[in-house]
Amino acid sequence: MKKNTISFSSSSLHLIIIITAFIWVLPTVGLLITSFRPPPDVAASGWWTVFEHPFNFTCYSLENYQRVIAKIGLGGAFINTLFITIPSTIIPILIASFAAYAFAWMEFPGRKLIFIFLVGLLVIPLQMTMIPILRIFSNLGIVGTFPGIWLAHTGYGLPLMTFLLFTFISGLPSELFDSSSIDGATPFQIFIKIVMPLSVPAIEGRIQA
Structure with missing residues (x-):
């Protein structure tokens, strides 16, 4: 009796790996982009809207990091x-x-x-x-x-x-x-x-x- 096997071509396997890696990394990319957006923009729209104008750097801000380090005291916690x-x-x-x-x-x-x-x-x-x-x-x-x-x-x-x-x-x-x-x-x-x-x-x- 011949054993049934499932084989994948190299290109198909690479495609599956790329798609899996993309799905795995996507939430992290979203969190990173959101961390540079002002709170009003975060509440008004999703992080993916920044790709509508990818070179509009005025929509990014370091306000979140400044507030976390200065007011919440994350700098001391990091040390x-x-x-x-x-x-x-x-x-x-x-x-x-x-x-x-x-x-x-x-x-x-x-x-x-x-x-x-x-x-x-x-x-x-x-x-x-x-x-x-x-x-x-x-x-x-x-x-x-x-x-x-x-x-x-x-x-x-x-x-x-x-x-x-x-x-x-x-x-x-x-x-x-x-x-x-x-x-x-x-x-x-x-x-x-x-x-x-x-x-x-x-x-x-x-x-x-």
Whole structure:
């Protein structure tokens, strides 16, 4: 019995992809155009009416952005976001990278037991830890502070990040480490000059996740 298959030509497939991408991007384009239109124009007509006179730049305005930044205080919120997201991303990545390298390629007492305990933390519901963490942070006086947020993000993200980086780093060829050790490289030099550059794809994937 012959199996029925559905085949698409290259041009048909490209057309479907283009149409899907257009439908997907269209609302974002509409929001972007609307953000530059004065409120009366937004209430009176749709964003697509700007294409009736595409070179009439007088219908665009920065009033919405000025009001959001100056009156609503979005500028301060944006700065706070940078102060939160950048350290909360860099700190756990650095710690997880060191830990994953140590678990994968270094021998020390209790290595397997510590790694099993670390992976076991992934099954603990986050909701169970929120009240104890809040009490600890309250006693330390860091509730609502940047260090408190950095510590919370680091603590919650470290087990999974360490496990994911471990699976990648442990798959690197052992010949790289053996030859580097023979050439006189220290474990820290191996980590900085070999492991970190090769782990960039895994780190990027974790950041985007």
